[in-house]
Amino acid sequence: MLRREIFVTYMIVVLISLSITGIVTVKAVEKYFIKNAEESLITYANVLQSFLATELAEQQNPSIQFYRNIRELSKYIDARITIIDMDGKVIADTEKSPDAMENHGDRPEIKEAYKGKIGKSIRYSSSLETKMMYIAVPIKNGDRVSVVLRLALPLSQIGHLSKYIWGVILSSTLIGTIIAFFMSTIFSKKITKPIEEVAKAAKEIAQGDYGTKIPLSDPGEIRALAESFNHMAENLRKTIDELKEGKEKTEAILGSMAEGLVAVDNRCRVIMVNSAAEKLFKIKRDEVLGRHLLEMLRNRELYDLVNDVLENRKNVSQELKMITSEEKIFRVNIVPISGEKSSGAVAVLRDITDLRKLERVRTDFVANVSHELKTPLTSIAGFVETLLDGAYKSQDHCLYFLNIIKQETDRMTRLIDELLFFSRIETAGIAIKKTNVDLVEVVIKALSVLQTAIKEKKHKVNLDFPDDIKPVLSDEDSLLQIMINLIDNAIKYTADGGRIDISLEETSDHVVVAVADNGIGIAENELDRIFERFYRVDRARGGDVRGTGLGLALVKHLVKSLEGKITVESELGKGTIFRVYIPKV
Numbered sequence: 001m002l003r004r005e006i007f008v009t010y011m012i013v014v015l016i017s018l019s020i021t022g023i024v025t026v027k028a029v030e031k032y033f034i035k036n037a038e039e040s041l042i043t044y045a046n047v048l049q050s051f052l053a054t055e056l057a058e059q060q061n062p063s064i065q066f067y068r069n070i071r072e073l074s075k076y077i078d079a080r081i082t083i084i085d086m087d088g089k090v091i092a093d094t095e096k097s098p099d100a101m102e103n104h105g106d107r108p109e110i111k112e113a114y115k116g117k118i119g120k121s122i123r124y125s126s127s128l129e130t131k132m133m134y135i136a137v138p139i140k141n142g143d144r145v146s147v148v149l150r151l152a153l154p155l156s157q158i159g160h161l162s163k164y165i166w167g168v169i170l171s172s173t174l175i176g177t178i179i180a181f182f183m184s185t186i187f188s189k190k191i192t193k194p195i196e197e198v199a200k201a202a203k204e205i206a207q208g209d210y211g212t213k214i215p216l217s218d219p220g221e222i223r224a225l226a227e228s229f230n231h232m233a234e235n236l237r238k239t240i241d242e243l244k245e246g247k248e249k250t251e252a253i254l255g256s257m258a259e260g261l262v263a264v265d266n267r268c269r270v271i272m273v274n275s276a277a278e279k280l281f282k283i284k285r286d287e288v289l290g291r292h293l294l295e296m297l298r299n300r301e302l303y304d305l306v307n308d309v310l311e312n313r314k315n316v317s318q319e320l321k322m323i324t325s326e327e328k329i330f331r332v333n334i335v336p337i338s339g340e341k342s343s344g345a346v347a348v349l350r351d352i353t354d355l356r357k358l359e360r361v362r363t364d365f366v367a368n369v370s371h372e373l374k375t376p377l378t379s380i381a382g383f384v385e386t387l388l389d390g391a392y393k394s395q396d397h398c399l400y401f402l403n404i405i406k407q408e409t410d411r412m413t414r415l416i417d418e419l420l421f422f423s424r425i426e427t428a429g430i431a432i433k434k435t436n437v438d439l440v441e442v443v444i445k446a447l448s449v450l451q452t453a454i455k456e457k458k459h460k461v462n463l464d465f466p467d468d469i470k471p472v473l474s475d476e477d478s479l480l481q482i483m484i485n486l487i488d489n490a491i492k493y494t495a496d497g498g499r500i501d502i503s504l505e506e507t508s509d510h511v512v513v514a515v516a517d518n519g520i521g522i523a524e525n526e527l528d529r530i531f532e533r534f535y536r537v538d539r540a541r542g543g544d545v546r547g548t549g550l551g552l553a554l555v556k557h558l559v560k561s562l563e564g565k566i567t568v569e570s571e572l573g574k575g576t577i578f579r580v581y582i583p584k585v
């Protein structure tokens with residue numbers, strides 16, 4: 001592009017200067033030629049004038065010899081000679097018969113001559129079809145002009161000469177142009193090559209290749225340009241590296257945050273989310289960037305908070321319930337941000353669902369323990385009161401009440417033992433002794449422990465065991481405890497004459513024991529709470545069923561220490577299935 005421009009400019013300059021030179025030269029030559037012709041005509045005229053003057057003085061009309069003489073002369077000087085009298089009538093002419101010629105009195109050069117001066121004129125002659133130069137001189141008889149002598153010279157030679165000069169100029173222009181063509185090609189290449197190199201390097205840098213360097217050419221402006229360009233590229237590379245590093249650091253920090261982070265601009269469009277937020281809200285960064293916050297989270301409350309921060313530019317901290325895949329509680333901290341060009345807000349969301357749950361479990365636990373201890377204490381206090389009121393006097397009554405008091409204190413002792421047991425296993429863990437355990441045997445053992453209760457409630461127990469179940473490497477005591485507790489629950493929470501199905505099943509790496517009943521079932525919202533200590537579904541509904549609510553909490557602990565897992569499925573009024581997954585090894 002640049003190369004072409006330089007080339008074209010070069011050529012235009014050469015052509016214009018050559019043309020101007022040509023025109024000026026031709027004009028100068030023409031002028032010189034005309035001047036020369038004029039001077040020589042005047043000289044001839046002056047010579048002829050004196051010659052003619054003597055002739056005219058000697059005789060009134062010029063002789064034949066005179067005509068011959070001027071004709072000779074005319075040939076010699078290559079000019080037409082005409083003699084005109086004072087009326088404008090042609091007396092003699094070297095080319096035409098004077099009779100055939102029109103009156104010449106109105107010709108400008110003749111008019112001048114009549115006044116006694118040398119008349120000059122250059123004009124186109126239609127009879128000769130060429131440009132002519134006319135010089136007229138007066139020939140005087142004494143003081144008076146008697147006739148006018150006119151010399152006429154065709155200027156066709158000037159035309160020839162101009163043509164010739166133009167030819168020379170054109171051919172030299174052509175040669176000049178050819179030379180200029182090559183020179184400008186070479187020069188424009190020489191000038192543009194370093195610039196093109198700079199342009200190429202700039203392009204490479206723009207495409208992200210910051211290592212690009214321009215080779216340094218000979219000293220001069222281009223070298224200076226290349227040097228400062230290289231310097232700039234180096235600075236740019238450093239700055240970009242620094243920026244990249246900073247960005248990576250920020251990203252690593254944000255990525256390692258456990259809290260979800262969402263940043264929005266002042267129009268509430270998402271400009272950043274960290275990976276914790278991606279996980280928490282099951283979103284993809286690329287899909288939400290640039291979108292409106294409401295589009296991303298569909299939570300009006302959060303949006304209102306963010307808006308509040310954007311408007312008032314004040315920090316906000318609040319707890320929010322949000323439904324992601326399940327209901328969760330978040331502590332949301334929102335702070336305004338303001339950059340040089342833009343402002344916005346950053347929301348940091350900490351998932352405190354588990355914390356809140358734990359708090360609830362703890363308060364429930366305290367309430368439940370208190371309740372469990374208070375019940376026997378109340379009845380003990382009641383019976384002691386009755387005894388003090390006089391019942392002690394009757395031995396029978398006394399014995400009866402003391403027995404009940406003993407039962408209640410036993411219950412309290414058992415409860416406290418259980419509590420102590422839990423706190424012990426929580427700190428020290430459960431002692432595990434792994435042996436090859438036949439699960440069928442464990443189930444049978446558990447059933448035999450519970451057989452009285454089964455009989456009492458007239459339940460029917462179905463066993464479904466595959467023949468080839470292999471022993472598992474596990475702790476027998478723990479497994480027995482688990483089975484007793486699950487079957488005990490099935491017995492307790494199923495109306496008389498119920499049905500209990502116990503099955504064993506083998507998967508690739510687990511043996512699954514399932515205990516199913518067709519009892520009262522558990523409501524869905526209670527399912528994840530039944531494993532808490534002292535948690536019992538609807539105490540009133542339990543009626544006469546006695547329990548402390550520790551059974552499943554223990555089961556959960558045991559299963560965990562065996563590295564297995566437990567699941568529960570239940571439907572109110574239909575029944576419940578507990579499944580325990582025991583690893584084979």
Ligand SMILES: Nc1ncnc2c1ncn2[C@@H]1O[C@H](COP(=O)(O)OP(=O)(O)OP(=O)(O)O)[C@@H](O)[C@H]1O
Nearest residue numbers: 489490493521530536537547548549550551552576
């Ligand atoms: N098979 C079941 N059918 C219906 N509800 C059940 C079943 N198993 C457990 N539950 C419910 O879960 C609660 C907790 O059970 P868990 O075994 O922990 O306590 P518990 O049986 O009440 O007392 P404990 O086992 O300590 O004597 C029970 O109170 C009961 O409401």
Ligand SMILES: [Mg+2]
Nearest residue numbers: 489547551552
């Ligand atoms: Mg139980």
